[in-house]
Amino acid sequence: MVVPEEERRARATLCAIAEPGEILLGRIVARAGPCRALAVVRGEEPPPEGISITEGGRRRLAAWRARLQAADTEADLAVCAELGIRLVCPGDPEWPVTLDDLGDRRPYALWLRGPLDLRYSCLRSVAIVGARAASPYGVRIASELGAELADAGWTVVSGGALGIDAAAHRGTLAADGQTIAVFANGLDRFYPAGNEALFVEMLHKGLLVSESPPGTDPHRLRFLVRNRVIAALTRGTVVVEAAARSGALNTAVHARDLGRALMAVPGPVDSKVSVGCHKLLRDTPPARCVTTAAEVLEEVGRIGADLAPPPRGPVLPRDMLDPVTRSVLEALPARGAAGPAQIAVRAGVDLATATSRLGQLSAAGFIERAPGGWRLRRSAKLPSSPV
Template sequence: MGRLIAVAGPTGALEAIRTGEPPPGVDAHRTAPRLDRWRIRLSAADPDADQAIREHLNIRLVCPGDPEWPTTLDDLGDERPYALWLRGPEDLRYACLRSVAIVGSRAASPYGLRVAADMACELAEQRWTVISGGALGIDAAAHRGALAADGPTVAVFANGVDVPYPASNDGLFAEMARRALLVGETPPGTEPNRLRFLVRNRVIAALSRGTVVVEAARRSGALGTAAWARKLGRVVMAVPGPVHSHSSVGCHKLLREEPPATLITRSEEVIEAVGPIGALAPEPGAPVLPRDNLDPTIRAVLEALPSRGGTGPAQIAVKAGLDLGTVNGKLGLLAAAGFVERAPTGWRLTKQARK
């Protein structure tokens, strides 16, 4: 259909379907059987009903060349959608300027759900649009995380934008229609099928600047989205999981294959991978222990105490390289702070200091 529209235009494509005659410049041998199938399907089309639903639910239709059409979809070439149905207040083209797809398993683990929600929330706080497929598991967690931060999020459906699928996400979709954006290639009322789920993955990949796979089994639609992202030259990222988790086998596969996916553990690393040059993720800081804030001399006295048992001030002074008067004074300060205590054999570390 994309090739037919590219050659004949939308009106010419419709006329070719009605007549069954391929236009000049189109491979007639390959196109004629499809024209026959499309003509049968055309008989069931009801544009007036589509228009009525569109007006009732405030759904809009955008096509290539419209102001809201994301030009990133043009990277799909002949496989570019020839129209998109949108429901919600967000502007699709603007939302996709800074966007990341977060996808993964429907049967997600608690670990995966938390990672997806936290990462989406943190990205949304930085005004990055979170794109996903609206499915159970990782997709829904990503959308909810973005909404929790009052940030932008886009769900790409494999059905009409008025059809809540899965039905258990009806409340989520209603909230997204009010605050975010629902996107679909098919007209209102269209039910999903397996092929449509596979086909819509290319749209998720093309709309975003990169795709993060949080959890994925060996056979997973999320891996299909990652494959499209790689084909389109987008950044492919994967979150590692437990080595025994079936839900992370696909992620580990992405990290091992050539070229490997970028390993992601936090939102700052996502922005580093897809954001502007210089947006480097800060190094994760080491945990601050109570002893880290001690004066260097006091810390030297503390470090001179044995890990087990007690010792006298003289032995501590030798190990710390300090005079006995200084050591006695610092031991008093350490005792007041709860780091050391008196013992029959001298001074020893408290349980708190040994942690």
């Protein structure tokens, strides 16, 4: 499907005059299309049938009409052409259909900067979000998760913020993986400035995404609203660290509302930046506790295929013994010695079997002869093959 140029420019204008995620405007666009939506804003057409405009709605329409006077879509598109920014609209091949799950809060369009294909990259993607004031523990975990998910062929999506977001992006890039940052401002400037080197690298290897045209400044509301896009683009969201009040928890709410997998990494019980994660793990329904990339993939991957291996302790020499031989070994007293008949009774085997297995255990270095029978060796050697 080819989006008509008139519709593309109309959507670019809507991005400039309204805040992202405006439900009223989203409803008008969904029912009338972007071109007629602009006519409604100008006052040239009535709202589509079935949409009633409240007093608050009339104030919004007035605000959008005022901003329309200052909007310069041609200038925005010229800046985009100069910086290599492209506009992707619903109906374009690069548009991720998962964004349609947002309903009336779906983006009017998206501005993209970087070589990755947004739709293709998000087919297998995970969001990693968390605190800006992250602890060394959180930074390490986010970086490791990003690298391991990249090694498994998954795209990592985050918000480009300091702390956990930046660590996830850097870990993914270090593993030569694909990563996407969703901005709350225009793509003609990098925010925060402390991550400028990271964003420059992403211009060559990743993708920067925004709902806002060039020249748009970030503010708190836009950060919160963009979190719904992070959640909608991905199959699941991992919260690595989050304080009691954290934007990462806002992303978690969107993920849960959208039916996406929600995961949280536990932290030290006395860590303020893990309070939010622990709350998610106690909520109803609770977030899934994850500690490794394998556990993350078990939540978002293919059913029955991307299963995390069960946790296992170290393999001990006695784990290599067959059940009967192990029962004979476990029948020996922890201290002192015992005769073959006594060991046979304790192991529940006949005397001949006990005598045979005691010889094998002795040869393998588990036990040794002692006055009165057999006893455990204090330093049993590791057998080279099962007894």
